[in-house]
Amino acid sequence: MITPHDLNLWIREGRSFIAIDLRQIDQRDEMPLVGIDHVIADASGIPESDQEMILICQYGLVTEGLILEKGLKNTYSLSGGVEAWNAFLADNLDISNWSRQVILEEVGTKGQRKLMNSRIGIIGMGGLGCPAAQSLIGAGVMNLSIIDGDVIEQSNLHRQMLYSANEVGLIKVNVAKEKLKKMNGKASIKIFNSYLDDENGHSFFRDLDVVIDATDNNTARRSIDKFSREYNVPMIYGGLYKYEGQVAVFNIKGSCSYSELFPSSKNNNENCNEAGMLGMLPGIIGNIQALEALKIIIGISPNLIGKLMIYDGMNHTTQTIRL
Amino acid sequence: MIKIKLKCFSQVKYAMGQDEMVIEMKIGSTTSDLERIVRQRSEGKLEHIDLSIAINKKYVKDEVALNDGDEVALIPPVQGG
Numbered sequence: 001m002i003t004p005h006d007l008n009l010w011i012r013e014g015r016s017f018i019a020i021d022l023r024q025i026d027q028r029d030e031m032p033l034v035g036i037d038h039v040i041a042d043a044s045g046i047p048e049s050d051q052e053m054i055l056i057c058q059y060g061l062v063t064e065g066l067i068l069e070k071g072l073k074n075t076y077s078l079s080g081g082v083e084a085w086n087a088f089l090a091d092n093l094d095i096s097n098w099s100r101q102v103i104l105e106e107v108g109t110k111g112q113r114k115l116m117n118s119r120i121g122i123i124g125m126g127g128l129g130c131p132a133a134q135s136l137i138g139a140g141v142m143n144l145s146i147i148d149g150d151v152i153e154q155s156n157l158h159r160q161m162l163y164s165a166n167e168v169g170l171i172k173v174n175v176a177k178e179k180l181k182k183m184n185g186k187a188s189i190k191i192f193n194s195y196l197d198d199e200n201g202h203s204f205f206r207d208l209d210v211v212i213d214a215t216d217n218n219t220a221r222r223s224i225d226k227f228s229r230e231y232n233v234p235m236i237y238g239g240l241y242k243y244e245g246q247v248a249v250f251n252i253k254g255s256c257s258y259s260e261l262f263p264s265s266k267n268n269n270e271n272c273n274e275a276g277m278l279g280m281l282p283g284i285i286g287n288i289q290a291l292e293a294l295k296i297i298i299g300i301s302p303n304l305i306g307k308l309m310i311y312d313g314m315n316h317t318t319q320t321i322r323l
Numbered sequence: 324m325i326k327i328k329l330k331c332f333s334q335v336k337y338a339m340g341q342d343e344m345v346i347e348m349k350i351g352s353t354t355s356d357l358e359r360i361v362r363q364r365s366e367g368k369l370e371h372i373d374l375s376i377a378i379n380k381k382y383v384k385d386e387v388a389l390n391d392g393d394e395v396a397l398i399p400p401v402q403g404g
Contacts (some may be wrong), residue, residue, distance in 0.1 A: 098343055126404040216404030239401035241333040246401055261382065262400040264373040274400075281403065308382070310398070312342075319330070321377040323398060 001064065002076040003008045003056060003096045004088035005172040011036065017052040022066070027058050035081050035089050050060070057081050059103045060096065083109050087106075098140045111270070111298035112140060118132040118297045119143040121204060123196050123224055123231075125172045126150070126250075127159040127282030128238045128289065129214035133176060134162065135290035137183045144180065147192035147204055159279035178277045196223055205231040210293045211238045213258075214286065222265060225250065234296055243276050243313040246283035248304055248323065249292055255306040256323035281313050325350055325391035327357060335361065335397045338368035348389065355377070355386045357395060372399050 002010075010017060019038035021028065028040070028053030033056060041047075043066055046055070053075040055063035063077035077084060087109045088097050095102060097114045103114050111118075111121040120141055122129045125148040136144060150172050152163045162179045163172070173191040182188050194200055205227045213224045213235055214288065222236065228235040234252035238245065250257050288311070295303040324387075336342045339361065346360060354376050362369050371385045376383055377396040389395065 124404055128404050211351075214404060216402045218400060218402070221400075238403060240403035241399075241401035242337075244333050244336075245402065246398075256382070260384070261375055262373065264400075266373065267369070285403075308398070319332075319396070320380065321398070322381045 001079045003079045004085045004096055005094045005096075005194065007036070007054065007078060007085070008088065015052075017054055018047070019054045019056060020046060021056045021082075022046075022063060025055055027082075029151070030168050030305065031082055031086065033085070035085070037229075042092040048068075050074070052076070054078055056085070059083055061103065063194055072124070092114070095140070101139065106300045107298060108262055114296060114298050115142050116142045118209045119145065119207050120293055121147070121208045122214055123147050123204075123211060124214035124216065124221070125160075125162070125176050126214060126216065127157065127240070127277065128286040129212070129278070130160045130162045130176070131283045131286035132212050132214055132238075132290040132293070133180055134183065135287050136293065137180045137187055139192045139290070139294055140184075140186075142187050143190075143313070144187065145178055145190040145192070145204060145208065146173050147194065147196055148176075149193060150194040159277065161283070163277075165177050196220060196227075198223075199219050201227045202205070208233045210236060210296050212238070212289050212293055214238060214289070215289070218262070218265065221258050221262075225317070231259060236289045236304075238285045240277060240281055240285060242277070243281060245281055245288075245311045246308060247288045247311070248308040249287060249296065252296065252305055261308065261323060278313070284311065284313065324348065325352065325393075327352075327389055327390060328394040329357070329361070330393070330394060330396040332396060333399050333401050334369065334372050335365075335374065337397060338365035351388065353386050353388050354383060354395065356395070357389065361397060369399075374399055 018038045021033050021038050021040050057063045058077045058081045060079050060081040067075050080099040084096040101107050152167050152170050154168050162176050167175050175192050177189040177191050213234050228251045235250040236246045290302050304323050310319045324347050329344050329346050331339050331342050373400045379394050
């Protein structure tokens with residue numbers, strides 16, 4: 001495979017290669033391939049050549065399969081296809097890594113751009129925050145803010161997959177940043193090594209498009225709810241109890257707030273240290289929160305705006321309550 | 324009498340020992356009456372736990388009269404992380 005970025009380097013270096021557009025005429029008409037000297041052919045018309053060849057289709061999937069199937073040598077598939085190439089030329093934005101999600105009708109290059117230009121905040125880098133952060137960076141979010149004042153403990157390791165045994169005692173946000181940067185070195189990870197409070201909340205929320213509540217207590221959630229409403233930043237709530245998880249999207253388009261659904265300010269329920277927790281459950285719920293964040297950013301529905309979803313990990317049922 | 328299908332979540336499920344049950348109540352009973360019955364049957368296990376209520380999968384903020392066949396969910400806030 002070759003990425004749009006590398007292909008652009010080849011062109012600028014004057015490297016010799018043959019580019020072949022394998023798309024059907026309707027796709028070529030709708031989205032012409034620009035900026036590359038190329039020939040048009042179908043799969044049976046690929047010439048035999050000693051020169052390096054680049055095969056191009058709409059999303060880079062057909063050409064990838066073709067090269068494997070025919071065992072073509074010195075031949076590369078343009079990663080992400082014409083969709084990724086044109087986005088690269090337009091915005092210098094390489095979306096080829098996300099070709100498998102760009103192909104989804106609801107995402108497309110437009111949605112991918114929205115995701116890459118968004119800023120998402122995660123409050124709490126524990127059992128929910130780790131999978132949410134990993135999935136969002138994996139999905140192409142380039143601006144992530146994370147806040148947590150905790151250090152890694154041995155009892156965290158079974159469910160907080162960003163951390164390893166040799167990192168016990170280290171500051172969570174520092175280690176999380178290092179790991180997330182390994183996933184995508186171009187992503188900007190802004191870290192706050194403290195718990196959310198009335199002072200840092202303003203600078204944390206100021207630039208956000210969406211915030212993920214990955215905390216573990218009612219007091220923190222009420223604080224997030226307050227800032228979420230003040231800064232008009234939708235709040236993706238996630239909570240856990242033993243085998244059960246809750247997810248809701250609050251404070252958007254006039255929807256219910258956390259404090260309206262759960263009016264009491266008491267911290268009267270057991271957290272996972274007291275009630276117990278399998279590592280898979282926060283993995284599932286944190287990923288659902290990341291999915292809802294992605295849907296809100298791109299504008300995909302249905303979603304959990306104005307709804308509370310309760311997931312039961314014991315018998316794999318869900319119940320959705322309208323709020 | 325009216326029959327109410329009770330759906331129990333999180334601590335309510337563990338306090339009641341099941342996730343679903345039918346409770347018979349007097350005609351004219353309300354969500355507050357139901358909550359009182361559940362708290363009594365839980366033998367103190369829900370003493371410090373706040374409960375949000377949904378009727379037929381719709382959250383209700385205030386006390387509401389129940390009808391025969393209603394499905395009522397009792398939902399505590401959960402912690403997490």
